[in-house]
Amino acid sequence: MSAPARLLAVAVVAALALTGCAADDSTGDGDKASAAKPRTVATDYGKVEVPAEPKRVVVLNHALAGYLYDLDVPVTATIPEDADGKGEFSPYWADEAKKDETTFLPWSVDGFDLEAILKLEPDLIVGGGVGFPLFQAEKVYDDLSDIAPTVLVGKKLGDWRSQFSFLADDVFGKKDVYAQHLAAYDRRVTEVKKAITPPPGPVSFLAMTGDGTAYGLVESVGLPTEFKKVGIEPAPVFAKGGFKVYGGGGDMFELSTEKAGQTITQPSVFVMGFNADTTDVATLKKNPVYGALPAFKSGHAYDLPYWVLRGDYDESMALLDIIEEQFA
Incomplete structure (x- = not known):
């Protein structure tokens, strides 16, 4: 059978x-x-x-x-x-x-x-x-x-x-439960936006796999839009770069090391692992290509935990705490 x-x-x-x-x-x-x-x-x-x-x-x-x-x-x-x-x-x-x-x-x-x-x-x-x-x-x-x-x-x-x-x-x-959670999130966004001084912008985002493959994040969906809500403006990297989205997720695009060096030229960059904490700013800075990027040279490359990439409600609330702690 x-x-x-x-x-x-x-x-x-x-x-x-x-x-x-x-x-x-x-x-x-x-x-x-x-x-x-x-x-x-x-x-x-x-x-x-x-x-x-x-x-x-x-x-x-x-x-x-x-x-x-x-x-x-x-x-x-x-x-x-x-x-x-x-x-x-x-x-x-x-x-x-x-x-x-x-x-x-x-x-x-x-x-x-x-x-x-x-x-x-x-x-x-x-x-x-x-x-x-x-x-x-x-x-x-x-x-x-x-x-x-x-x-x-x-x-x-x-x-x-x-x-x-x-x-x-x-x-x-359970529509009311969602409404309560959304209201709590929006209140927290307002608090964080008032509390922080954003890093030099616009900013870009890098997600790295364990084998060193780099992905940029599409600025119009997901994580970059959460940063935008608190006044940290994502750069139009995907919109102006002619990239294709990777896989079925629709929120990332692959970057070769050479392409990353030509593309991630924004004043600030946020770095995270993909499905695990696979790298950090200190490690990437040892690579000549990443170390030469403006954000890395000026000290405006920032680490994020891997779980923020496709965060749920609770993780998105925790991300707001991270942003406030980093930039308040």
């Missing part, structure tokens, strides 16, 4: 078992979850019927898990931040993960472990987001949907606001 057929068969058996449980309910009321109405959610991949009160949610992107904890939605399992990694809870939701007894699913560059997901008997799967996890989820969307209702956060939802809003309002019916 093929993997999709096997998964579908198991899903049908599970559905019949649930039907039997409902028939055995002598009160006629059912439990609290069955009494509430499921939600029909429109996604880029079709409409999905989501349980009113899901109890066993699998999240197939480490970067999305924080939203569910913020929404008080139980997370049964998620995947490591890196494919083939052991997995580590974010410090911003580690306590909630331990309380939920969240576990890590196997995840490799070849894809998700469908058998492992199936064994968890999820009642909802949430996946997608920015980058590789979305690409992999799209490839097996039908198989995932055979296991449980599957909601993918599409590539158009490229920042924490759109992702959080979609999950809070459309998927889980």
Whole structure:
């Protein structure tokens, strides 16, 4: 039997078992979850019927898990931040993960472990987001949907606001929770903007992989736009450089070392690793190409932790603290 057929068969058996449980309910009321109405959610991949009160949610992107904890939605399992990694809870939701007894699913560059997901008997799967996890989820969307209702956060939802809003309002019916978090963030932005003296601008951004590959950040999406809100102006590097976005994320473009030397000529630059703290300003400065850049020579190259690159709500709030500490 093929993997999709096997998964579908198991899903049908599970559905019949649930039907039997409902028939055995002598009160006629059912439990609290069955009494509430499921939600029909429109996604880029079709409409999905989501349980009113899901109890066993699998999240197939480490970067999305924080939203569910913020929404008080139980997370049964998620995947490591890196494919083939052991997995580590974010410090911003580690306590909630331990309380939920969240576990890590196997995840490799070849894809998700469908058998492992199936064994968890999820009642909802949430996946997608920015980058590789979305690409992999799209490839097996039908198989995932055979296991449980599957909601993918599409590539158009490229920042924490759109992702959080979609999950809070459309998927889980908790619009007020998102509104409260957004108001808190906006208040903090106002505080930080008043407190800091921005570095010389405009600024650019470099993300480095473990093998030394450099990526610039597209200034109109994601992290650079968060800096712009507090008065740190991103340079139009991507808009004027004729670059192509890298992969499916839409927020980065690859730079050879030579090209970086010709492109990252702005008065200030922010440096971070990709999926890990792979480098820092002090290390890059030893490279003649980077060391000769204006920002490095003038002392206006600044380190950022890797997790700010595609930060969720909690990480974006933490970024504001970093900016305030650096430039107040």
